[in-house]
Amino acid sequence: MNNEPHIASAFDRDLEGVQALVLKMGGLVEAALADAADALESRDDALAERVRSGDAAIDALEEQVNTECIRLIATRAPTASDLRVVMTVMKIASALERSGDYAKNLAKRSIVLAQMRSIEGAAGAIRRMSRQVGLMLKDALDAFITRDVELAQSVRQQDKDIDQMYAGLFREFLTHMMEDPRNITACMHLHFIAKNIERVGDHATTIAEQVIYLATGAFPADPRPKADSVIAGDR
Amino acid sequence: MKDLRLERDVQTTVNKIEARKVQVYYGTNHALKDVDVDILDKTVTAFIGPSGCGKSTFLRCLNRMNDTVASARVEGSITLEGENIYDPRVDPVQLRAKIGMVFQKPNPFPKSIYDNVAYGPKIHGLTRNKAELDEVVESCLRKAALWNEVKDRLASPGTGLSGGQQQRLCIARAIATSPEVLLMDEPCSALDPIATAQVEELIDELRSQFSVVIVTHSMQQAARVSQKTAFFHLGHLVEYGETGTIFTNPIDPRTESYITGRIG
Numbered sequence: 001m002n003n004e005p006h007i008a009s010a011f012d013r014d015l016e017g018v019q020a021l022v023l024k025m026g027g028l029v030e031a032a033l034a035d036a037a038d039a040l041e042s043r044d045d046a047l048a049e050r051v052r053s054g055d056a057a058i059d060a061l062e063e064q065v066n067t068e069c070i071r072l073i074a075t076r077a078p079t080a081s082d083l084r085v086v087m088t089v090m091k092i093a094s095a096l097e098r099s100g101d102y103a104k105n106l107a108k109r110s111i112v113l114a115q116m117r118s119i120e121g122a123a124g125a126i127r128r129m130s131r132q133v134g135l136m137l138k139d140a141l142d143a144f145i146t147r148d149v150e151l152a153q154s155v156r157q158q159d160k161d162i163d164q165m166y167a168g169l170f171r172e173f174l175t176h177m178m179e180d181p182r183n184i185t186a187c188m189h190l191h192f193i194a195k196n197i198e199r200v201g202d203h204a205t206t207i208a209e210q211v212i213y214l215a216t217g218a219f220p221a222d223p224r225p226k227a228d229s230v231i232a233g234d235r
Numbered sequence: 236m237k238d239l240r241l242e243r244d245v246q247t248t249v250n251k252i253e254a255r256k257v258q259v260y261y262g263t264n265h266a267l268k269d270v271d272v273d274i275l276d277k278t279v280t281a282f283i284g285p286s287g288c289g290k291s292t293f294l295r296c297l298n299r300m301n302d303t304v305a306s307a308r309v310e311g312s313i314t315l316e317g318e319n320i321y322d323p324r325v326d327p328v329q330l331r332a333k334i335g336m337v338f339q340k341p342n343p344f345p346k347s348i349y350d351n352v353a354y355g356p357k358i359h360g361l362t363r364n365k366a367e368l369d370e371v372v373e374s375c376l377r378k379a380a381l382w383n384e385v386k387d388r389l390a391s392p393g394t395g396l397s398g399g400q401q402q403r404l405c406i407a408r409a410i411a412t413s414p415e416v417l418l419m420d421e422p423c424s425a426l427d428p429i430a431t432a433q434v435e436e437l438i439d440e441l442r443s444q445f446s447v448v449i450v451t452h453s454m455q456q457a458a459r460v461s462q463k464t465a466f467f468h469l470g471h472l473v474e475y476g477e478t479g480t481i482f483t484n485p486i487d488p489r490t491e492s493y494i495t496g497r498i499g
Contacts, residue, residue, distance in 0.1 A: 004497045011496060077455055079482045079494045217484035 341401030343393030399430025
């Protein structure tokens, strides 16, 4: 990577500006995910409601990132690593916006679940999974800040653990539903939550791959590490 | 829809010009050091680099324009289709009919539009009669996308045209001798964006018949018109490769610094 400043210092300020926006987004998404999982476990409707309404700020930031990036492309015609910064920032912003939506969805479902009898151990397992995914997001964004290819590679590896956690929860919820049909509504909500957190893990992996592209100019050649799927025969 | 990859594909692997270990000295100043380059036929090759990096010097070696500079000394070998252009038996005037040149500032002769284009074919005896000459003039002006604008005033002076038209007239003049290679030294730096776009469109069309080498200070122009790009810095050829690669993922950090606006 090239750390020399541009001759036109305003170009540096523009590039730093869009990167700061995306990091601000990342901070909001990490917090939303952690808060939503806490709200689920502690049945805290007020906290869930705050996560829900907080998503608008994340969406607004994504729009701002896109507007700034388009302006930057039009006015500065970035090339090589500068161009990769702009493209990466846009893709990361889009991945974060989706992740924010999943956190919001978790919060919405936690409000519904708070009205039902709890499924033993489920909320704790969801919180552990979301904390794990939160760490992946943090690592991916740290890798983005420092252009750390190794850290980004490790994020790709961590996604396998998330897939395994999801597969475990899938089986667990299935068991609960078979034991007592009255668990079905709650377990369906919990399953969607687990699946959505697993998807946030995929978005963190996408961010990590973008970081590798940003730092090296090429996407990782090896396929994403995959854990056993919950779909029978899909191995 | 046409496949984008075909559009920008270089259809040939035939080398038109091969330069090996080219050194240029102006007096004691070593201006160009160890330049090895293969210029492909029917391809636009762009030379980029900061002022004084040697790109124009190298361009001028390709048609022996440096012969006219008393203190200049050229070493190494440059061949056009395998023939050494610095061979003592080569007549530089004949060579320049094969390797045409267009300069930064439009420089039409103080003659009529017609005579500007007809001059080369006349002195090289490329046509047998007036009808043939008329034909050459018309076809060159058409190729230079100027015919429709000047066909009714071929007898008026070339210097009376607008800057963009003058430059296209100079291109028509350069291609009138049916050259094999067209050298362009910042052909658009004195033109407005419309005229620039017209000249760039023309360069893209000329590529089907000639090998075009263009020196430009506009990185975006190099990116737009060329298929191959060479980056010169302090007399060295730093990097030479496919234009898309040079502008998205250059190998040498100096290339990266230059195209992203970090060194001047």
